[in-house]
Amino acid sequence: MASSMLNGAANLTLYRGIAPKRLNFAGSDLNGKHFPKTGLVSYGANFRARVKTLVPKCSASASRPTSQPRFIQHKKEAFWFYRFLSIVYDHVINPGHWTEDMRDEALEPADLSNRNMIVVDVGGGTGFTTLGIVKHVDAKNVTILDQSPHQLAKAKQKEPLKECKIIEGDAEDLPFRTDYADRYVSAGSIEYWPDPQRGIKEAYRVLKLGGKACLIGPVYPTFWLSRFFADVWMLFPKEEEYIEWFKKAGFKDVQLKRIGPKWYRGVRRHGLIMGCSVTGVKPASGDSPLQLGPKEEDVSKPTNPFLFLLRFILGAMAATYYVLVPIYMWIKDQIVPKGMPI
Ligand SMILES: C[S@@+](CC[C@H](N)C(=O)[O-])C[C@H]1O[C@@H](n2cnc3c(N)ncnc32)[C@H](O)[C@@H]1O
Numbered sequence: 145m146a147s148s149m150l151n152g153a154a155n156l157t158l159y160r161g162i163a164p165k166r167l168n169f170a171g172s173d174l175n176g177k178h179f180p181k182t183g184l185v186s187y188g189a190n191f192r193a194r195v196k197t198l199v200p201k202c203s204a205s206a207s208r209p210t211s212q213p214r215f216i217q218h219k220k221e222a223f224w225f226y227r228f229l230s231i232v233y234d235h236v237i238n239p240g241h242w243t244e245d246m247r248d249e250a251l252e253p254a255d256l257s258n259r260n261m262i263v264v265d266v267g268g269g270t271g272f273t274t275l276g277i278v279k280h281v282d283a284k285n286v287t288i289l290d291q292s293p294h295q296l297a298k299a300k301q302k303e304p305l306k307e308c309k310i311i312e313g314d315a316e317d318l319p320f321r322t323d324y325a326d327r328y329v330s331a332g333s334i335e336y337w338p339d340p341q342r343g344i345k346e347a348y349r350v351l352k353l354g355g356k357a358c359l360i361g362p363v364y365p366t367f368w369l370s371r372f373f374a375d376v377w378m379l380f381p382k383e384e385e386y387i388e389w390f391k392k393a394g395f396k397d398v399q400l401k402r403i404g405p406k407w408y409r410g411v412r413r414h415g416l417i418m419g420c421s422v423t424g425v426k427p428a429s430g431d432s433p434l435q436l437g438p439k440e441e442d443v444s445k446p447t448n449p450f451l452f453l454l455r456f457i458l459g460a461m462a463a464t465y466y467v468l469v470p471i472y473m474w475i476k477d478q479i480v481p482k483g484m485p486i
Pocket of ligand 1: 219222223226267269270271272273274289290292295315330331333
């Protein structure tokens with residue numbers, strides 16, 4: 145997979161007045177200064193064909209070593225991570241990374257245009273994103289799926305979600321029939337999936353012909369310290385990886401919209417926990433054309449408890465850095481005069 149990663153965002157179609165060179169990483173130092181705050185980007189069908197002419201200076205697409213630990217990008221570790229995080233998730237964690245404004249902006253490309261649509265919110269957790277979905281779709285048509293009963297318990301308490309179906313399940317093995325939903329939404333969950341390509345293949349399978357997937361997730365940092373902590377914590381995909389995964393799963397009209405907290409002023413060098421909203425349309429009914437081998441992780445297999453604990457502690461420590469980054473950016477935003485780069 146790594147070797148086939150897209151090199152540079154070639155053959156882009158850009159919307160909302162963003163100049164193409166902004167996403168041609170060849171001229172970018174990738175520290176965020178040259179990135180638009182938000183934008184909608186679609187990658188053309190022959191995007192791999194032009195790879196050689198657009199080799200980035202600091203490749204946003206170069207494959208990352210598989211040895212990077214990403215201690216919490218595992219199902220058991222993520223389960224325990226959210227066992228504790230669910231207690232403070234809505235009130236302490238989300239406000240730094242995932243605001244209501246961002247959520248609404250990220251859901252816009254999902255095209256939730258009809259109240260009767262059948263929607264699945266995968267990795268729906270406490271239902272924060274689902275609250276954005278039920279503004280447009282009747283709650284009775286929405287299913288929230290998550291592997292953490294502790295997160296789901298919080299969703300169950302929310303009045304607007306009372307009519308949603310709430311189920312435990314695995315994003316990489318969805319309990320929905322093929323061609324089931326009009327929309328697949330997943331926000332802030334892919335970073336914990338051991339095999340993200342499998343999750344996106346599942347998104348494809350469960351959608352109806354013409355249905356749309358909207359996957360909201362992190363983006364990889366370029367600043368060295370942020371990169372270090374990101375790699376210790378979990379998966380921060382690069383934009384090109386999302387596109388590649390969507391295309392390989394069989395999606396058409398794949399687009400990526402950049403998002404981020406307002407007070408970052410468009411800075412992306414520290415990466416973003418919620419950094420983009422990627423959408424794709426299912427062009428034919430049935431399963432994804434992509435064939436995959438057996439699952440990477442078998443949660444029923446026993447784990448070494450010491451190794452597990454070590455992974456868990458190191459991963460959680462690295463996550464703490466990302467609690468501090470938005471606070472640091474917020475202070476900078478307060479101090480640095482408006483209109484100046486931070
Ligand atoms: C950062 S929270 C996002 C919750 C919610 N979507 C939101 O927008 O606030 C990530 C969620 O993904 C869930 N998750 C992680 N891995 C999963 C998997 N393999 N299958 C289903 N859910 C998963 C976690 O339990 C957690 O609730």
